[in-house]
Structure formats: C-alpha cells, structure tokens
Amino acid sequence: MNEKYFQERIDAEKKIEPKDWMPDDYRKHLIRQISQHAHSEIIGMQPEGNWITRAPSLRAKMILLAKVQDEAGHGLYLYSACETLGISREKLVQQLHEGKAKYSSIFNYPTLSWADMGAVGWLVDGAAIVNQVSLQRTSYGPYSRGMVKICKEESFHQRQGYEIMAEMAKGTAEQKAMAQDALNRFWWPSIMMFGPQDSDSPRSGNAMKWKIKRQTNDALRQDFIDKTVGQAEVIGLTIPDPDLKWNEERQSYDFGEMDWEEFWSVVNGNGPCNKQRLAHHKKAYDQGKWVRDAAKAYAKKQELVAN
C-alpha cells in the first residue's frame, strides 16, 4: 500500500520529504548518492586548494579561494540533506575514511599547473553542472532544493574557469602550452565523470523509476560534450580526441572510446592521488580532534553554569 502510494507521488512529480514513508532501498540509494556528492565537494577542495597560495594575482587568489570556500559550503548543504535521511555527518565521514563511501574519481588527478585551475573550473564544474541541473528535478525534496542553490554558484565557477583558460590560451607560448596540456589531461577524466555507459551501469534501473536520477549517464555525457566542443574552438584549444566529429544526422558530436580500464582502476583506488586525498582529509580530521573536543567540553561547562 505504502509503496504504491509512494510510486504514485513520484509519478505525479511530487517531492518526497524526510518524514514521508519511503522504501528502504530508496533511502539507501539516496544516502549513497548524496554522501558521495558531499564527499566529492569536500575532497574536491584539495586539488584546487593546492594552488591558492600560488595564485598569480590578488584577483586570482580571491576568486580561487572564494570558489573553494563555496565547495565547502556545498558540502555542508549536502551533508545536511543527507542527515535528513537519518544518518549523522560523523558517520558519513567515517564511511569515507573507511573507504566504504566514494567520491568523484576526477579529484584523484593531480593539479600540476595554474592552467589546471582553468581546466577544473571549465570542465569539471561544467560536467558537474550538467549533472546537477538534471538533479534539480530529483524526487527527494531536500536534495532537489540543495541542487537549485548549488547550481547557481557552480555556473559562476565554470565561467571563472573558462576565463582562466581563455586568458592563458591567448597569452605567451608557455601559457598556451600549459592550457593545452591541462585540457589534454582533464578531458577524458571529465567526460568519464558521468559514470559508466548505460549498458554497464548497475544502478540505473531503480534510480530512474524512483526519479532520483532523471537522465542517463550517456545522455548527460553527450549533452556536456555538445556544449563544450564549441567553447574549446573559440579559445583556440584542441580537444584531445581524434574521433570527435559532428554528426549531422544526430545533431550531436560523435566521440572516441573512453578508457574504462583506467576509469575502474581509479574508482578502485589506483588513481594518481587516491591515497593522498584520503590521507589529507584524515590528517585534517585527526588534527582537529582536540579542537572539537575542547569546544564540546567548553559548551558542556557553560551548560552546567547556566543550570
């Protein structure tokens, strides 16, 4: 009975709210997806944080720092959205540290030059937006509302990233080379951010039926590629895919084979920075323990005084 009513609400495009009945698997799927999304925001602070102290101008420094701070804010919204499903932030962080919860593999790639700040903003945030715009219509209320808020800021980030790339592409020969190199390194990992091809995506079935997910991985990926190719052309950079070609009939770009072996290898922990990213997060968390303990102890003493 419950389940039938639940599906009817979903089919009628009504949002599911924290206190509504929901199937256990719906709850589990959401916790997995939202926490993965939250962890991605938080771990994603590292590759960009890597360049804050080296940003080449006062303006660049402020823009980058404000951006990374936004990511922290997104992480907060998403952890809060996830907590409405009955799991604490502490527990979610623990799952991350134990390797039970994942984050987007894109953040396991290193940022090696200032142009990478451009590439990450333009491509990684660009890909994230395509996904998140779609998720604004997701069936779970708190997640959907979080996405609306996040999308506004992300589109800003993408423009800032593109601006860095454009600036470097028209700069000195060295700058242009850095920009092209960044595009070469981030292109394939970015288009793999949408996940496995639909034919290999194990969880798509229920997610689509429950309208957690609104479009398939392949549809989102195609949308991103179609949007991005022209942007690269405008600033004179070349997308590193010899098979990329406009298909008149589909009104879309055809593109080359993705390296799924690399994708799964990074997902399973063997990317260039998997170990460092997690170690960095754990270290900050462990080093902050005495501060959190002190704040708790102080708050408790204040309560005693008040009573």
Add this chain to the structure above:
Amino acid sequence: MSSLFTYTLRIADSSLILGQRMSEWCSNGPTLEEDIAMSNISLDMFGQANGFYQYAAQLDGTKSADELAFRRNEREFFNHQLVEQENGNFGTTMVRNFLHDVFNFLFYTELSKSKDETLSALASKSLKEVKYHLRHSSNWLIRLGGGTEESNTKVQDALEELWMYTGELFEMDNLDTELLNNGIAVDNSALKLEWDIMVNKTLVKAKLTRPEEVYMATGGKKGLHTECLGFILSEMQFLQRAYPDAKW
C-alpha cells in the same frame, strides 16, 4: 618613495601576509564550518591588502598593485613579524590572530580618523571586518582556554611562543612620526594601553596567563624578518617570477 606610499605599503603587507597564512588552512580546518570561517577571514585580509596596494600603486604611479605584492623581495616587505609566523596548530593560529586582531581593531579605529581621506575610508571598511575577526579569535581563545586541559596547554604554549612578536606592533619610527604630525598616521605607541586592557580581559576569561615581559623582536618596518617570510614569498610569487612576461 614618499612617506605616505611606504606607510600604506606597510599596512597592505601585514594584511597580505596574514591572508596568505590563513589561506593555508583551506581544507585543513578542524571542522567544515571553521574551514569556511578561516577562508572568510583570509578573503577579508586579501580584500584589505588589495585596497591598500591599489592606493599605494596610485601614489607610486609606476607599479600596479600586483607588482607591489608579487615582485618585491623579502627585504622590501614591511609587514609585522607576528603575521608571518607559521600557523602551527589551530590554537597557535587563533592566538596569533587574536594578538593581531586586537591591534588591528585599535589601529583601524584611529586610522579611520586620518586626514588622508583614502586611508580613512579604507580603515573604516576594514574595521567592520576586523570586528568580526576579533570576535572570532577571542571566542576561540575562550573556548580553547576553558575547554580541556590539553587545549588550555596548547594555547598557553602558543601565547608564550608568540608574545615576543607583539612589541613591534607599537613601535614608531621617523616616518610614522612625520605622518602623525601631519594628522595622517596613527600613534601606535598610544594604542598599547588599550591593547593591554583588551588582551588581559580576554586572557582572564580564557583562563590563560599573560606571559612575562620578554625580549621583543623588531625589524618589520625596516624590512627585517624572521626566516618564515622568504618561504611565504617564494611560494606566493612563484608564477609572477617564473613567467615575468605573462598576464594572468
């Protein structure tokens, strides 16, 4: 170099270097909320630095704000030695910031009355932000001082370690005196009394002991620094130095 240019540059340098130190906390904070708060403070400091550099650049007429920030050497930086000190643990950072925030609060309160309209406007704008910074660092000092034994020891240690960099805040050299006589500069030495009162008040609330008077470091105004500054600059200025012809 005019006195006013150098005076403005000194203020900008302290803001920039403290902002740079605070930005090192990004993704390393003890909680997500605190990470965000520290990025905020860092952004405020960069904003203040930018304002004062812009004014200095205008006074100088040959260099841009970015050139002032990214193309000067260690001996040409005039920030307080206190702000270049390493972040240490979270308690060290809060103590360093607290000692400097109290100074900044008093300094900008006075500078906002300067006869130089630009300095006065920049000071008033900075003062609003500094009030928040001071509340932030004071609250943490009280929480950590009154939290656990471990946290109390950590902040007390930091206080002992950093105390020697507070004497410099109140120094006056000929340049300061000249501009003070013109109604432009702040009398730093006159801030000491109020600084002592404010610091002591918070230390009592935080169950911390004010350190004994010790040897006081000096040199920032002359471009003499601790060994920390060279590393900060080599990291911060890397791209501007490695690619001098590039625009970013």
